[in-house]
Amino acid sequence: MNRRAVLSTLAASPLLGAITVDGGVSAPVANRTIKPLPFDASKLSGLSERLLTSHHDNNYAGAVKNLLKVEDALASLKPDSPLWSGLKERALQFHNSMTLHEWYFGNLGGDGKQSGALAKALPPTWEQHFRSTALSLAGGSGWVTLGLHTLTGELLIGWSGNHTQALAGTLPLLVLDLYEHAYAIDYGAAAAKYVDAFFSNVNWEVVERRYELAKNSITR
Ligand SMILES: [Fe+2]
Known part of the structure; x- marks a missing residue:
């Protein structure tokens, strides 16, 4: 998928297109998606729906979209390009942001009572x-x-x-x-x-x- 196709996909749907990791080094991965909040954002105690929705839609979703753009740019990079280190650094940043946000939202939505x-x-x-x-x-x-x-x-x-x-x-x-x-x-x-x-x-x-x-x- 080229850069233009990626952006078209992003504009058309919250589901992101099929990609490969870091410009096709590994096998194709499943479609990257912006995962929905795993809880009803209006039901949390002390964390407002406005806050949680903004956090999800702007910061988390932004990281996923930017990761896809960077991976697409890496896929089209020439082997001797001086842009490798910069793009790889950005890919690291956006990938970790995506993953950490998914872990964070994933451990919310409970009653706060620890057991087990x-x-x-x-x-x-x-x-x-x-x-x-x-x-x-x-x-x-x-x-x-x-x-x-x-x-x-x-x-x-x-x-x-x-x-x-x-x-x-x-x-x-x-x-x-x-x-x-x-x-x-x-x-x-x-x-x-x-x-x-x-x-x-x-x-x-x-x-x-x-x-x-x-x-x-x-x-x-
Ligand atoms: Fe965040």
């Missing part, structure tokens, strides 16, 4: 550690993740100042978006209130399923 095997495995101090990490990003941008390290089996809380920093080797279980676009519509600069609202809407059933899947990936 992960709850038993976490130390009592984990939530304060997670909250402190989140507030260290307030006023700026980034992500906080609770993840399982696939080499050591450790449960680790990761800090990321942008889309391209990640704790290597961990599979995210719980993901929190600390970019201001994730809360400013509802809370202005009061990030701590947003973090409270986040915890009251966590879907722990989803997080527990991620934990069960991640444990099967431990290689030690």
Whole structure:
């Protein structure tokens, strides 16, 4: 699919066209789609429908659309082009943004009541550690993740100042978006209130399923 066809597809439908990863290096992947919010945005507690819809439609969907454009540009690049590093950097940024947003929205829509095997495995101090990490990003941008390290089996809380920093080797279980676009519509600069609202809407059933899947990936 060339660039013009990609843009035509984007304009015609929220479903994006078939593409290959990074200019056809690997086998074709399934159609890239802008996934809908996995919950009724009018039903969350302390996170407004206006905020969630804007976040989804502008920031998340924008990353998916931009990723497709960059991958299309990579597919048409000459092997000795000086543009490779710049486009690959942008592809990394948009791909991680897409993935992190899908994890983030995917762990919302619940009642915030934690139970299960992960709850038993976490130390009592984990939530304060997670909250402190989140507030260290307030006023700026980034992500906080609770993840399982696939080499050591450790449960680790990761800090990321942008889309391209990640704790290597961990599979995210719980993901929190600390970019201001994730809360400013509802809370202005009061990030701590947003973090409270986040915890009251966590879907722990989803997080527990991620934990069960991640444990099967431990290689030690
Ligand atoms: Fe975001």
